[in-house]
């Protein structure tokens with residue numbers, strides 16, 4: 001322990017030295033003097049010291065854990081938190097009820113600004129759930145996911161401004177357009193893997209934005225499309241406040257819908273094929289799984305949710321322009337999936353809420369958002385590569401289990 | 411004289427009764443750039459047979475499997491299959507999922523399980539090509555989907571029972587001991603309802619007891635499940651024990667074929683293996 005403190009002190013002094021010119025010395029060009037900001041030095045020293053201590057502690061714990069795992073103690077003794085939460089109805093039920101209540105009353109107790117942010121967070125939950133299928137389940141890295149989000153948003157924007165289509169017709173159309181683009185863009189990249197796949201999908205994301213920016217006649221270029229109507233309710237007139245609350249509840253329904261459907265797919269022939277494809281493509285195909293079909297299905301399914309989310313995004317903002325669909329958004333959704341835990345539905349929801357709400361409520365940090373994402377990603381990869389909430393192992397109630405139960409009773 | 415009388419019925423068998431052959435490979439050749447990994451190798455497997463393919467390291471045995479199962483497209487030659495039900499066809503260049511759907515399933519020399527899926531799920535993947543649930547079907551989960559899912563689970567448990575892995579059904583595949591992983595690969599391949607099972611060194615890394623159990627398992631699969639077997643193996647005791655016929659390859663060429671007795675005494679084979687370790 002003393003050793004740890006000594007080392008951390010050294011680290012802290014080293015950091016003070018390194019950041020001295022940056023943090024302490026400031027040349028004031030107006031008054032032509034040098035300002036010495038000694039207080040910053042103190043902060044750097046304390047910060048580096050604390051971080052170093054935490055780092056050491058975490059590293060030690062990790063080593064201990066690895067050692068235990070090697071001796072085969074760990075996993076079997078303590079199933080993951082996520083698994084316990086799901087398997088124990090005593091914890092699961094009350095938590096679920098409490099969550100449902102909070103969700104229901106949320107827009108009634110907070111102001112419209114907060115509701116609006118929450119709608120955005122929920123949109124990202126849906127995006128995360130969608131990308132979670134492509135990346136987490138099927139293992140197809142997609143750095144251009146925002147393209148499908150844009151497809152959805154612009155489907156609504158264009159259909160509305162040209163043909164006066166309403167929200168409710170555009171919603172499924174946006175989803176279908178997303179899926180269609182997923183298939184079309186999926187074709188050329190079927191054979192790519194790993195880094196190549198990442199680069200090409202990254203390109204798709206950028207291309208989507210450039211096309212939107214430059215095709216003035218249809219997409220109105222950089223000016224964007226304005227006056228997009230909010231979701232309607234049988235043509236009822238709604239104040240902005242009611243409309244926002246209404247959108248919020250819509251989003252909740254949408255998230256539930258997404259959870260329901262992704263869950264069903266996960267526990268199905270299709271979902272298992274996606275996972276197998278992620279685990280070992282050659283073996284998967286050799287076991288009779290059609291690679292092209294399965295991959296395109298995963299792309300299309302992921303893109304479908306991005307399309308739906310895009311339509312809602314457009315209606316929430318009532319205004320879209322290309323700047324809402326940059327690589328930042330792709331990276332954000334990918335961070336959500338990685339942080340939540342590949343393939344884990346609850347993990348993705350938690351991560352989306354954290355990553356979207358945190359910068360909104362901690363305004364001071366908003367500027368350093370990307371920096372913090374980077375730090376969080378690195379830390380996650382080191383300490384919890386399986387994500388916040390690891391994917392739950394599925395158990396199948398087979399004939400064997402049934403007969404065992406019968407034996408136990410008899 | 412006895413030499414001749416032995417080969418004669420062999421030839422007439424393949425020639426006169428083509429419908430009594432499951433897999434018929436003729437003059438298969440595979441080049442990797444300038445390297446000829448397989449050079450005009452012919453091989454056939456008849457129903458109810460256990461056929462072994464042996465040879466020193468690097469002889470081209472795995473490459474042969476890869477060509478037959480559609481992982482590589484052979485440079486030359488013909489791979490004909492005659493399924494017990496269904497039409498005969500030439501399957502050169504078919505994708506490996508199509509080959510599997512036709513009814514030939516394989517295991518891998520370097521184990522290729524789905525490590526982060528459970529043992530049961532690994533076997534369930536094998537059922538993929540025999541079930542039909544689509545994305546929409548999986549979402550709606552109608553009665554047909556549920557029935558297929560139930561059957562898949564049932565069949566998979568059955569197979570796990572047959573290879574002795576039922577107790578590990580909910581374990582991750584990566585947590586299984588080595589020998590069990592090899593048996594899981596066999597169960598997964600069997601789940602695709604094959605008429606021919608291609609096993610690439612199933613005994614590699616197994617201890618003598620495990621090898622003995624595997625020996626029995628393979629014979630049982632042939633006798634009970636009516637699945638014919640093509641087997642690559644270095645363990646000569648296992649090969650000699652269970653094979654009906656043996657093909658020997660060296661440097662991509664077929665140097666001998668015949669019954670275990672013939673092969674044991676074939677001078678060419680002995681020579682090929684002399685430089686090798688005393689595996690044989």
Ligand SMILES: Nc1ncnc2c1ncn2[C@@H]1O[C@H](COP(=O)(O)OP(=O)(O)OP(=O)(O)O)[C@@H](O)[C@H]1O
Nearest residue numbers: 442445447465466467468469470471472473474519
């Ligand atoms: N994809 C490939 N590209 C180039 N050369 C290859 C490829 N696959 C195999 N080879 C070469 O083909 C030859 C035969 O290899 P193969 O793996 O078929 O041997 P094997 O008989 O299975 O040997 P072992 O008993 O060690 O498994 C080797 O020289 C190998 O290097």
Ligand SMILES: [Mg+2]
Nearest residue numbers: 471472473519
């Ligand atoms: Mg080999």
